[in-house]
Amino acid sequence: MFGRKKEAPSAQQTVDQQAAAATARDAAIGKGAPTPKRSAQVAARKRPLVPEDRKASKAAERVAIQDQRLKMRQAMDTGDEKFLPLRDKGPQKRFARDYVDARFSLGEYLMFGALVFVVVSLLVPASSEQMIYVLGGFWVMFLAVFVDVFILSRKLKKRLSEKFGETERGTVWYGSMRSLQFRRLRLPKPQVKRGEFPA
Numbered sequence: 001m002f003g004r005k006k007e008a009p010s011a012q013q014t015v016d017q018q019a020a021a022a023t024a025r026d027a028a029i030g031k032g033a034p035t036p037k038r039s040a041q042v043a044a045r046k047r048p049l050v051p052e053d054r055k056a057s058k059a060a061e062r063v064a065i066q067d068q069r070l071k072m073r074q075a076m077d078t079g080d081e082k083f084l085p086l087r088d089k090g091p092q093k094r095f096a097r098d099y100v101d102a103r104f105s106l107g108e109y110l111m112f113g114a115l116v117f118v119v120v121s122l123l124v125p126a127s128s129e130q131m132i133y134v135l136g137g138f139w140v141m142f143l144a145v146f147v148d149v150f151i152l153s154r155k156l157k158k159r160l161s162e163k164f165g166e167t168e169r170g171t172v173w174y175g176s177m178r179s180l181q182f183r184r185l186r187l188p189k190p191q192v193k194r195g196e197f198p199a
Contacts, residue, residue, distance in 0.1 A: 096175035101190035107180035
């Protein structure tokens, strides 16, 4: 009375339809295909702000940070530019480090001199005549270090200008501050021996 019921599609017909749809989709990807709508592109790029598995996400982030720190620590030992901190990166900074590490600087021993001065000032009475000599010796050493750093900064600036044409801002100061550190405690570690000045 109401007509015959339509037969359900067979399994083979379903497979054929899916294959045809996949072929049409693949063909639409190439040139000549309509550009997807902006809403569709945005939806495809959307990621959840809060990951579903927070513990796994935090653990992965912690591992990534540890790996980055390890690489940076190794770079401090080897001088690898790729993983050095931003303040130590660049050919001019490397040149300044090598130049400072190749020379003998009085500033290396300034902290030791200051420590000796503190110890002696505790042992010698402030009113004694010897204290004047101790204080005078400390100021002579401080003045000698100042002159040495001034000479270093002038020479370093000249060498940088000769090699690179112009000196990046802060490079001379970077080298001068490095000269005030004890050689074995400098980071990144020295990559040249005394007297091996960069070309």
